[in-house]
């Protein structure tokens with residue numbers, strides 16, 4: 001069962017959104033073109049309440065991109081993004097969604113942030129994605145989306161730890177920080193996560 005997990009391809013992560021990923025919109029036609037190659041396609045959706053703890057606006061005296069400590073862990077403070085029910089939280093309007101069998105929402109609890117599509121950042125709560133994939137008989141998991149260095153990266157990590165053979169589709173993903181992503185890619189490679197191009201998929 002060849003499976004694609006599309007991560008957070010939402011309006012707020014597009015160049016015109018509140019937390020823009022450079023060239024975030026360029027991946028939409030690439031993802032659309034490769035979806036028919038998969039037996040199963042699922043997606044994640046960042047889905048925060050307005051009072052979410054990861055928003056700088058909910059911390060007095062703090063600025064966007066400040067780092068604070070939350071429950072003993074570092075937490076970056078983001079601009080308000082992907083607020084439940086807003087246009088910014090919607091998927092890019094050109095993204096094909098008809099083939100998707102399920103959408104896993106994350107970051108829904110105001111107290112905890114969740115970069116990975118599998119678990120929150122403290123690994124306290126599961127979205128149910130790993131169990132779903134296992135029940136479907138998935139062994140090979142291809143991952144793509146936004147942002148490559150944050151939510152795609154942490155999802156790939158968790159997928160690998162859950163025992164799935166992981167393929168990171170590089171041209172169907174874009175990082176927030178292009179420079180910083182070079183190191184993260186090396187870490188992926190070191191773990192045994194294969195870095196591929198959408199053209200390599202049969």
Ligand code: VGL
Nearest residue numbers: 008046078146147150151
């Ligand atoms: C993301 C920061 C905060 C992402 C989500 O989808 O990469 N990044 N929330």
Ligand code: ZN
Nearest residue numbers: 046081082107
């Ligand atoms: Zn978020």
